[in-house]
Amino acid sequence: MRSLRTRILFSASLVLVTFLGCASVLLDRAFRESALNSVEDRLRGRIFMLIGAADFDAPGDQSLIDSLPDPSLSIPGSGNYARIVSRNGDARWESRSLLGIEPDFPPPVETGQWQLDHIRAATGEKLFSLAYSIIWEGAGVNHPIHFVIQACENRRFYLDTVGRFRRSLWLWFAALSVTLLVVQALNLSWGLRPLRSVEDEVRAIEQGRSNQIVGEYPSELTSLTRNLNTLIAHNRENLQRYRNALGDLAHSIKTPLAILRNQFESEEKKSSTDTMLEQLERLDRTVEYQLHRAAAAGRSLLSPPLAVAPVVERIADSLRKVHAHRELEITVAVDPGALFLGDEGDLMEIIGNLGDNSCKWARQRVEIRVSSLPVRTLQIDVADDGPGIPNGQLDVLLKRGAKLDHSVEGHGIGLAIVREMVEDVYQGHLGFETSNEGTVARVKIDFA
Amino acid sequence: MRILIVEDEYTLREQLAERLRAEGYAVDATGSGKEGEYLGLEYPIDAAIVDLGLPDQAGDAVIETWRQKQRDFPVLILTARGRWEDKVAGLEIGADDYLVKPFHNEELLARLRALLRRASGWSQSEIRCGAIKMELGSKRVLVDDQELDLTALEYKVLEYLMLHADDVVSKSELTEHLYEDDAERDSNVLEVIIGRLRKKLDPDRTLVPIETIRGQGYRFCFTRDSEEA
Numbered sequence: 001m002r003s004l005r006t007r008i009l010f011s012a013s014l015v016l017v018t019f020l021g022c023a024s025v026l027l028d029r030a031f032r033e034s035a036l037n038s039v040e041d042r043l044r045g046r047i048f049m050l051i052g053a054a055d056f057d058a059p060g061d062q063s064l065i066d067s068l069p070d071p072s073l074s075i076p077g078s079g080n081y082a083r084i085v086s087r088n089g090d091a092r093w094e095s096r097s098l099l100g101i102e103p104d105f106p107p108p109v110e111t112g113q114w115q116l117d118h119i120r121a122a123t124g125e126k127l128f129s130l131a132y133s134i135i136w137e138g139a140g141v142n143h144p145i146h147f148v149i150q151a152c153e154n155r156r157f158y159l160d161t162v163g164r165f166r167r168s169l170w171l172w173f174a175a176l177s178v179t180l181l182v183v184q185a186l187n188l189s190w191g192l193r194p195l196r197s198v199e200d201e202v203r204a205i206e207q208g209r210s211n212q213i214v215g216e217y218p219s220e221l222t223s224l225t226r227n228l229n230t231l232i233a234h235n236r237e238n239l240q241r242y243r244n245a246l247g248d249l250a251h252s253i254k255t256p257l258a259i260l261r262n263q264f265e266s267e268e269k270k271s272s273t274d275t276m277l278e279q280l281e282r283l284d285r286t287v288e289y290q291l292h293r294a295a296a297a298g299r300s301l302l303s304p305p306l307a308v309a310p311v312v313e314r315i316a317d318s319l320r321k322v323h324a325h326r327e328l329e330i331t332v333a334v335d336p337g338a339l340f341l342g343d344e345g346d347l348m349e350i351i352g353n354l355g356d357n358s359c360k361w362a363r364q365r366v367e368i369r370v371s372s373l374p375v376r377t378l379q380i381d382v383a384d385d386g387p388g389i390p391n392g393q394l395d396v397l398l399k400r401g402a403k404l405d406h407s408v409e410g411h412g413i414g415l416a417i418v419r420e421m422v423e424d425v426y427q428g429h430l431g432f433e434t435s436n437e438g439t440v441a442r443v444k445i446d447f448a
Numbered sequence: 449m450r451i452l453i454v455e456d457e458y459t460l461r462e463q464l465a466e467r468l469r470a471e472g473y474a475v476d477a478t479g480s481g482k483e484g485e486y487l488g489l490e491y492p493i494d495a496a497i498v499d500l501g502l503p504d505q506a507g508d509a510v511i512e513t514w515r516q517k518q519r520d521f522p523v524l525i526l527t528a529r530g531r532w533e534d535k536v537a538g539l540e541i542g543a544d545d546y547l548v549k550p551f552h553n554e555e556l557l558a559r560l561r562a563l564l565r566r567a568s569g570w571s572q573s574e575i576r577c578g579a580i581k582m583e584l585g586s587k588r589v590l591v592d593d594q595e596l597d598l599t600a601l602e603y604k605v606l607e608y609l610m611l612h613a614d615d616v617v618s619k620s621e622l623t624e625h626l627y628e629d630d631a632e633r634d635s636n637v638l639e640v641i642i643g644r645l646r647k648k649l650d651p652d653r654t655l656v657p658i659e660t661i662r663g664q665g666y667r668f669c670f671t672r673d674s675e676e677a
Contacts, residue, residue: 049454059669082457152601175596221649231561243531244471245530247529247534248501250529250530251501251527251529252528252621253528254458254528254549254550255457255528255549257549257550258549258550258551259459259460259463260550261550261552262460262463262464262467262552262553263463265552265553266466266467268464280550284550288530288548289528292530292531295531295614307623314536314540315532315536317539317540318535318536318539320537321544321545322535322538322542324548324566325562325566343535344533344614345531348531348532348533348536349531349532349533351532352532352535352536353532
């Protein structure tokens with residue numbers, strides 16, 4: 001029941017089945033009543049026919065009816081029976097079809113009354129029986145004579161009719177139900193199609209294939225999609241604003257730091273100035289490190305996918321410029337389809353710091369390689385042909401703000417920033433392979 | 449060498465200017481982006497140090513204007529923003545190097561020297577013309593591996609001439625790049641300095657490193673040696 005579609009389909013089917021079930025029960029009952037009425041009507045018609053055909057003036061030993069208009073009364077066991085009895089129960093006439101049936105006739109009724117009964121014959125047949133009694137004042141008779149006319153019909157006729165009706169009723173209702181359910185399902189999928197395409201678009205954004213919802217949607221959804229787009233844009237703006245604020249903060253803290261450092265450096269060497277310089281250095285590294293940490297955007301479900309190649313090219317150009325005096329050969333090899341599902345600034349921070357570090361140590365060559373591994377893993381290798389990292393120094397190198405060699409310019413927190421970014425923000429892995437032939441820094445980030 | 453500093457923080461600007469003057473550079477300093485832009489366009493600047501966070505006009509816009517108007521002196525960006533995103537953006541608009549505040553003065557000077565050298569086509573910190581070798585970092589000049597004793601002004605003149613070796617450098621160009629104010633300019637002083645340099649570099653008059661081109665200026669006439677590794 002987690003899916004809207006299942007819910008609607010379920011409830012609609014429930015309503016449909018209940019409705020069709022009730023309707024069929026009511027129809028069935030109405031039909032049975034009308035079938036029973038028609039049985040009564042038929043029997044009544046037969047009684048009138050018998051009254052019309054009978055010669056009630058005939059003497060007691062003669063048959064009341066000579067010729068029958070209805071042949072079924074003449075065929076034994078046909079299911080249609082009739083008889084005429086006198087008030088005291090003597091049969092004055094019996095239809096030939098009654099031969100051997102011997103129904104259990106109900107007692108005579110009051111004059112002018114119609115009475116319908118369910119009776120049973122000796123043969124086991126179930127019958128409907130209608131009785132009517134009349135008073136005959138014949139021409140040659142001086143006192144009126146009571147007659148009771150009884151007509152019977154096998155219940156089978158009635159049951160057959162009802163059965164036929166039921167079979168056709170259920171067949172049609174079943175066909176109707178199936179048709180309605182199919183129509184309902186089609187209806188739903190048409191009605192919910194906008195929802196499904198919103199779902200697809202949101203998934204595309206999550207997977208980084210898109211960066212906003214672009215489709216046209218029905219009025220009920222437009223406010224939702226508009227708000228979602230606003231949220232995405234807002235998210236991005238917020239990050240930018242936040243970074244600008246951090247930049248301003250950095251500016252306002254670091255300019256005084258720069259002044260203090262210049263002041264102390266220009267003063268005569270005393271142990272107190274050394275201490276202060278040391279503390280300034282610490283302050284600076286802490287501020288730098290924390291500002292970098294704070295500015296890391298991280299992996300956002302809403303961040304657009306980023307082609308890695310152009311970013312690497314830009315970084316390489318910058319490195320070539322900054323390290324121009326070293327005359328290094330900086331080469332780039334990036335899988336054309338490599339995508340980074342995160343923030344551009346973060347990627348630049350990772351590649352820039354690793355590249356910068358390699359450039360400081362390299363003798364002649366630095367290579368930046370980026371490859372997409374299966375199941376959405378991005379591997380970034382930054383290789384140099386420098387002297388390698390001495391044993392045991394790797395840990396120091398990666399520690400916060402540690403600086404391996406003070407003679408190499410820079411703040412020395414670059415690698416610590418990269419490690420923080422890769423391992424804590426992107427849950428990736430940063431490793432080094434080092435020998436005296438050179439060092440390869442390897443970053444692996446899994447975006448699956 | 450004439451350096452332009454565009455930095456809005458007064459104290460830092462003064463510290464930098466003082467330090468650069470002490471290193472023998474002529475310095476123009478301003479706290480305004482607009483003024484900095486004007487100075488860069490109109491003055492014979494050899495290199496500029498620009499803070500990105502200026503109050504009236506952003507530093508990157510200043511650099512962009514310079515580059516659009518073909519002012520290609522090297523530019524060193526000075527900023528508090530240490531993210532690579534900012535560095536790359538700064539370098540892409542035309543800056544040549546980037547220094548994050550706070551910085552070591554020595555590092556700033558080293559980078560500045562490297563930029564000036566590169567701008568004149570030298571890529572090593574030692575430049576060599578024939579028997580004459582100049583070490584830019586330590587400001588030493590050696591002739592046949594013998595160190596010369598030069599005054600600051602003599603060194604400045606020789607440095608400019610050697611960095612522009614084989615080019616004709618006019619007297620006014622030399623003074624513009626060596627002095628901050630017109631008041632200090634006196635071509636006689638320059639002639640005296642050139643004369644002294646000639647004596648110190650070439651006591652036996654065998655090398656004749658500095659030529660006088662009549663009516664035009666001076667030329668350091670040793671072709672650049674292929675640089676040593």
